[in-house]
Amino acid sequence: MRQDLAELKIDYSAPEAYTGEAALRMNPKQPGETLGNAHYLKRQTGFESNARSYPRKLPIAIRRAEGIHVEDADGRRYIDCLAGAGALALGHYHPVVVEAVQRAVSDGVPWQTLDLTTPVRDAFVEELFGSLPREFAESARIQFCGPSGADAIEAALKLVKTATGRRSILAFHGAYHGMTHGALSLTGETGPKLAVAGLMAEVHFLPFPYAYRCPFNLGGEASWQASIAYIERLLDDTNSGIAPPAGLILEAVQGEGGVIPAPNEWLREIRRITFEREIPLIVDEVQTGVGRTGLLYAFEHAGIQPDVLVLSKAVGGGLPLSALVYRENLDHWQPGAHAGTFRGNQLAMAAGTATLRHVKEQRLDRHADAMGQRLQAHLHRARSDSPHLGDVRGRGLMIGAEIVDPRAEPDRLGARPPCRELARRIQRECLERGLILELGGRQGSVARFLPPLIVTENDIDRIAGIFEEAMRAVYP
Numbered sequence: 001m002r003q004d005l006a007e008l009k010i011d012y013s014a015p016e017a018y019t020g021e022a023a024l025r026m027n028p029k030q031p032g033e034t035l036g037n038a039h040y041l042k043r044q045t046g047f048e049s050n051a052r053s054y055p056r057k058l059p060i061a062i063r064r065a066e067g068i069h070v071e072d073a074d075g076r077r078y079i080d081c082l083a084g085a086g087a088l089a090l091g092h093y094h095p096v097v098v099e100a101v102q103r104a105v106s107d108g109v110p111w112q113t114l115d116l117t118t119p120v121r122d123a124f125v126e127e128l129f130g131s132l133p134r135e136f137a138e139s140a141r142i143q144f145c146g147p148s149g150a151d152a153i154e155a156a157l158k159l160v161k162t163a164t165g166r167r168s169i170l171a172f173h174g175a176y177h178g179m180t181h182g183a184l185s186l187t188g189e190t191g192p193k194l195a196v197a198g199l200m201a202e203v204h205f206l207p208f209p210y211a212y213r214c215p216f217n218l219g220g221e222a223s224w225q226a227s228i229a230y231i232e233r234l235l236d237d238t239n240s241g242i243a244p245p246a247g248l249i250l251e252a253v254q255g256e257g258g259v260i261p262a263p264n265e266w267l268r269e270i271r272r273i274t275f276e277r278e279i280p281l282i283v284d285e286v287q288t289g290v291g292r293t294g295l296l297y298a299f300e301h302a303g304i305q306p307d308v309l310v311l312s313k314a315v316g317g318g319l320p321l322s323a324l325v326y327r328e329n330l331d332h333w334q335p336g337a338h339a340g341t342f343r344g345n346q347l348a349m350a351a352g353t354a355t356l357r358h359v360k361e362q363r364l365d366r367h368a369d370a371m372g373q374r375l376q377a378h379l380h381r382a383r384s385d386s387p388h389l390g391d392v393r394g395r396g397l398m399i400g401a402e403i404v405d406p407r408a409e410p411d412r413l414g415a416r417p418p419c420r421e422l423a424r425r426i427q428r429e430c431l432e433r434g435l436i437l438e439l440g441g442r443q444g445s446v447a448r449f450l451p452p453l454i455v456t457e458n459d460i461d462r463i464a465g466i467f468e469e470a471m472r473a474v475y476p
Helices: 021-026 037-047 095-106 119-131 134-138 149-164 181-185 221-236 264-276 298-302 346-361 364-383 420-432 457-474
Strands: 062-066 069-072 077-080 140-144 168-172 203-206 245-250 281-284 308-311 323-327 389-395 398-403 438-440 446-449
Touching: 077 457, 095 346, 119 140, 119 323, 119 346, 134 140, 134 323, 149 181, 149 245, 149 281, 149 308, 149 323, 203 221, 221 264, 245 264, 264 281, 264 298, 346 364, 364 389, 364 398, 364 457, 398 420, 420 438, 420 446, 420 457
Parallel strands: 168 203, 168 245, 245 281, 281 308
Antiparallel strands: 062 069, 069 077, 140 323, 308 323, 389 398, 398 446, 438 446
């Protein structure tokens, strides 16, 4: 039971209050003392919540960063293949981003303006709309949301429910849309849901075309074709138990779910199905947007257009920003229907404008495609000698390498069970060799490569080399 504050009787002015762990927090450094990773990790454990995740697998304290590299508190340098979970399209402290932010500060631009407009905001919207397919942009509206992609997901749900008057939402196995209440409801991974009662009702999960682990045990083109047949029949079945949906949400490349690209043919069929049934199609490009997959937006690979586009991460140049871009016929909101204090983040808009412009001018989306193909080629070659590397897949600089149990029997499609322990050991070996990467997918068995789009051929070769060394270290 929670104690009443009055019962604690702590004199915060007394030096005696700061002993033990409190002293560690309040007096972090003694004269002449050099503080390294262990110090900061211990302090973090002392005052941050049990929900912290990355430091458990990547036990470092980052002191500084530049480009694709970070340096920890022990002075070690790493190639950053996490890049803020894909938020840092241009890497750390790219000159065009730094200049844009410094200019905004020197010009006296207000840092936060709610939804009051500014020249900085106007320039960002123009740059963003100019990056989108013309037909979509010409009939689009934008809603700025809170600083995270999850808040934009929440806004997208409210938008389509308001516009359609319906309540059910269709999502996909393996999806990841965030950790807020509604976004978590749409997320495939069950672990984070188990302790949270009363998640959003009427979310219905559909089979995503995961060729390596086909939910229909078919493989090949038959996998996505079966998914389409199932979804279409489900929606047309008056006994399916699903009320007419307010929207269908998907990732064109599932990220946290294991870097699973949706086949272009499947995406086109999903667009047809939703269009014919007047179901708004929400495409979550929080991680894939702004050149990550080899085009500016992942949905462009299939030649489709969404009804609602969810953006965050790279669109703010690495600073907190999220937005919805959606067709104007869905704009049934009343004033104030969605709000948020930080939806007017001017520094993020300045950084986002500079990032979008630089990616387009330098064709970094095409560069990402070429570098991604180079990395995949390395990984495919390594796979021939690595029985624990089950599958390599991705688009652009969003690549996954699935780690499997090499001793287990493969299924009828040739896939062995995922192996979380081997994947974690490979991740640790990579860190020891100077490479930061994250794990995702089923049982956390997929090594995920998300380097900044400015990565070079030499960088790619080094990344692949470290990963191959790490794989050999755990399974010679």
